């Protein structure tokens with residue numbers, strides 16, 4: 001007797017890891033452009049006469065449309081209604097359009113003279129481009145999360161998410177490492193943005209290849225499986241926001257990421273002011289952080305897949321975060337090697353929490369609502385990513401300025417570090433509540449992701 005066993009495409013190891021590699025590459029290209037302008041700040045000031053305020057306006061533009069126009073939330077709903085193929089391509093197009101506008105502005109093809117709303121036209125147009133790109137890359141982020149759940153649910157879900165984050169962080173590291181030499185080689189501050197545009201085109205082509213795989217995956221799913229998938233309804237949004245577990249994850253996300261991403265923006269300055277590291281070498285110590293997460297995020301993801309303990313991993317990460325910021329705040333061991341050790345511990349914490357947090361969302365929210373749920377979490381997180389750097393900047397200017405003999409600005413970083421530490425304390429409290437909620441509701445956060 002022959003038994004017909006229908007195998008889904010995602011049951012093939014080669015197929016699902018190939019799908020992951022393709023979409024992770026698209027994210028690498030997106031993360032590259034996200035951070036490409038940071039190392040260029042001095043060149044923008046010298047060559048294009050940008051001020052720090054111009055740079056601040058430009059940097060904050062990333063979140064404008066996502067936060068104030070709720071573009072991310074609409075993106076999540078479109079994702080759940082229209083699927084990963086349509087939304088992913090839409091996100092790639094937005095990234096391309098945004099990057100093209102940004103390049104045209106920085107290269108001086110548009111807005112070279114005059115002002116818009118009192119801002120230099122060039123700054124305003126580059127910001128507009130970055131704001132459009134910000135919508136694209138964030139929607140791409142939630143789409144790729146849903147893609148990974150589609151292929152890896154019940155399998156190596158956390159490892160796959162960890163590898164995707166690690167690949168994306170290569171984009172961040174490339175931005176830090178190659179941008180300035182590239183701009184200097186071509187003697188043009190806009191050359192790295194053009195490189196990003198080319199990379200984004202390749203990233204978009206790579207997503208088109210994924211679309212072909214996605215069609216094949218769906219064709220390989222049994223009719224029964226497809227029928228089980230009910231369509232997304234607007235009322236589902238209320239089901240998500242009524243879910244306590246969802247809010248605990250969203251709060252943990254905004255608190256945790258607010259204590260890491262904005263900290264990185266000030267970390268070089270902290271190394272100079274507190275640990276007396278030379279300006280030229282000061283960026284090296286914070287750069288260890290993304291480097292460490294490259295290896296550790298997939299490692300902890302794999303651990304979560306096989307052994308479980310997701311809620312416990314998040315608690316440990318939050319405890320480490322508190323310890324790190326406390327050590328940076330205390331007036332002890334103001335030595336570069338001590339700062340390096342503490343930064344390595346932060347790298348471990350920054351691998352622990354994301355490796356457990358993102359793969360835990362599908363355990364709390366049904367798959368058909370996942371796009372909207374990830375979008376809502378990103379939206380809450382974007383408030384922190386936008387507001388906290390501004391808060392720390394204001395605190396530094398208002399309360400932490402020191403008198404110097406050489407006339408240059410110097411800061412006492414104790415208060416900002418205490419603020420970061422407080423985010424960690426509240427994050428720990430939320431992580432403990434999440435573990436209790438998991439026990440009550442049986443989400444399975446402490447269980448392995450791989451079903452035997």
Ligand SMILES: C[C@H](N)C(=O)N[C@@H](CCCCN)C(=O)O
Nearest residue numbers: 138141145161165354358378381
């Ligand atoms: C900045 C962005 N909103 C974000 O949170 N990115 C996360 C990765 C989230 C996707 C997980 N599949 C990050 O840690 O970079």
